[in-house]
Amino acid sequence: MLGKRLIGVITVHGGWAVQSFGYGRYLPLGRPEVLARNLDRWGADEILLSCIDRTSSGNGPDYRTIERVAAAGLTTPLVYGGGIVRSQDGVAAVSAGADRVVVDAMLRDVPAEVDGLAERLGAQAVIAALPVSSGPQGLLHYDYRARNAAPFAPLILDLLRSGAIAEALVINWRGEGGTGFDLDLIERFPDPKIPLIPFGGLSNADLLRTVLMREQVAAAGIGNALSYREHAIRLLKRELGDIALRPHSFNRWTAN
């Protein structure tokens, strides 16, 4: 049976893994490849490398960091997000070592590129990053660059429904770095058929259980909470024994 996933999220700023607090304050954690290697050993179901300064700086994807992380010899699927604006950016990110890509600015700036990306990588490799918050009339889609929030543009909803995007990373941007998740972000999501990956503030097993029990939720992203203890993914999976997850295990290859 297909299990729900726990995705270890590594936030990267300036080439360094950081602990992020509301995408405003950053505490350096070390080299991304070291964190990725830990998540790989601890049995994460996917690893998301989120380079949060690439779009705003206009520097495009951080291929060097992807290559460094991929060269760590991971046997866990690697998802990359940051600076992907054109379809060839996404293709190049995969060539550099990613297995899937997250798009954000592309959705707003050049939505026509999403179809091209899906055709070249397969739509199953494409995830939409949606920083959202709850408003009186429904969910609000936050724009990091303009620093404002507005209802979802119809074009973005059409893209999500078109089949060119497999999953939506629902980013609780207001609670990111904190210890809580606004369930409205799942329950008021404008389309109940789009698989969701909640992220931001999912700091303990109880919170994770609450979101993973939602049918629409395919996976959950965990960031800062993994920085505080060894084998955090394994321990969380053990605590979430009642959820249909891949069993927790230590990922170590031995020839015998």
Add this chain to the structure above:
Amino acid sequence: MSARLVGIVDYGIGNVASVERSLRMLGFRSRLSHDPDVLDGCDVIILPGVGAFPGAMEALHRHGMTHYLQERAEAGKPIVGICLGMQLLADRSSEIRPTPGLALIPGYVEPLQDARWHIGWNTLEVLQDDPLLMPGDGRSLYFNHSYVMHTSPEYCIGVARLGQPFTPFTVAVRRGNLVGLQFHPEKSQAAGLHILKQVIEGLGHAG
């Protein structure tokens, strides 16, 4: 005995570095190439694949690999298709537009029936007690696809299902020395590496 030499078909599609690194981890030597002479010198050929069927077939044609793979398969060369590489072994696919495949294993590729996507870790159910796959029976492996290969039961050696009420679908095929794996063994942690090792060593000896 020297380590098996594995050729990885380089046709500009996907993340082949992961496959290379996994092979190295398993103690195999590898060559990434679309040069027939280089691939001929390998014990086993891996056909990787990420993306959509039409683009991948187009790339195989462009690199002169279509006829090469068909001829070598006919001659009994061990070939392993991974993910989209497995689907390319079929006769045709309806993904995006009708496209002929390599036609090495009778079958066709269509969208999944019970869901739009099959993304994540799922349990492999091995059929026919195939010795190449048996170490993976009941293990969780990583899948990432939305189309699935339909083939005759004689070629189907592994299935998965989305849940109990749903119909099982083919995720592993075999026709002699041709093997297709819909999951990513190189991205399925220790369980995937065990299967990859078993398949390459099993086929390598058969070849």
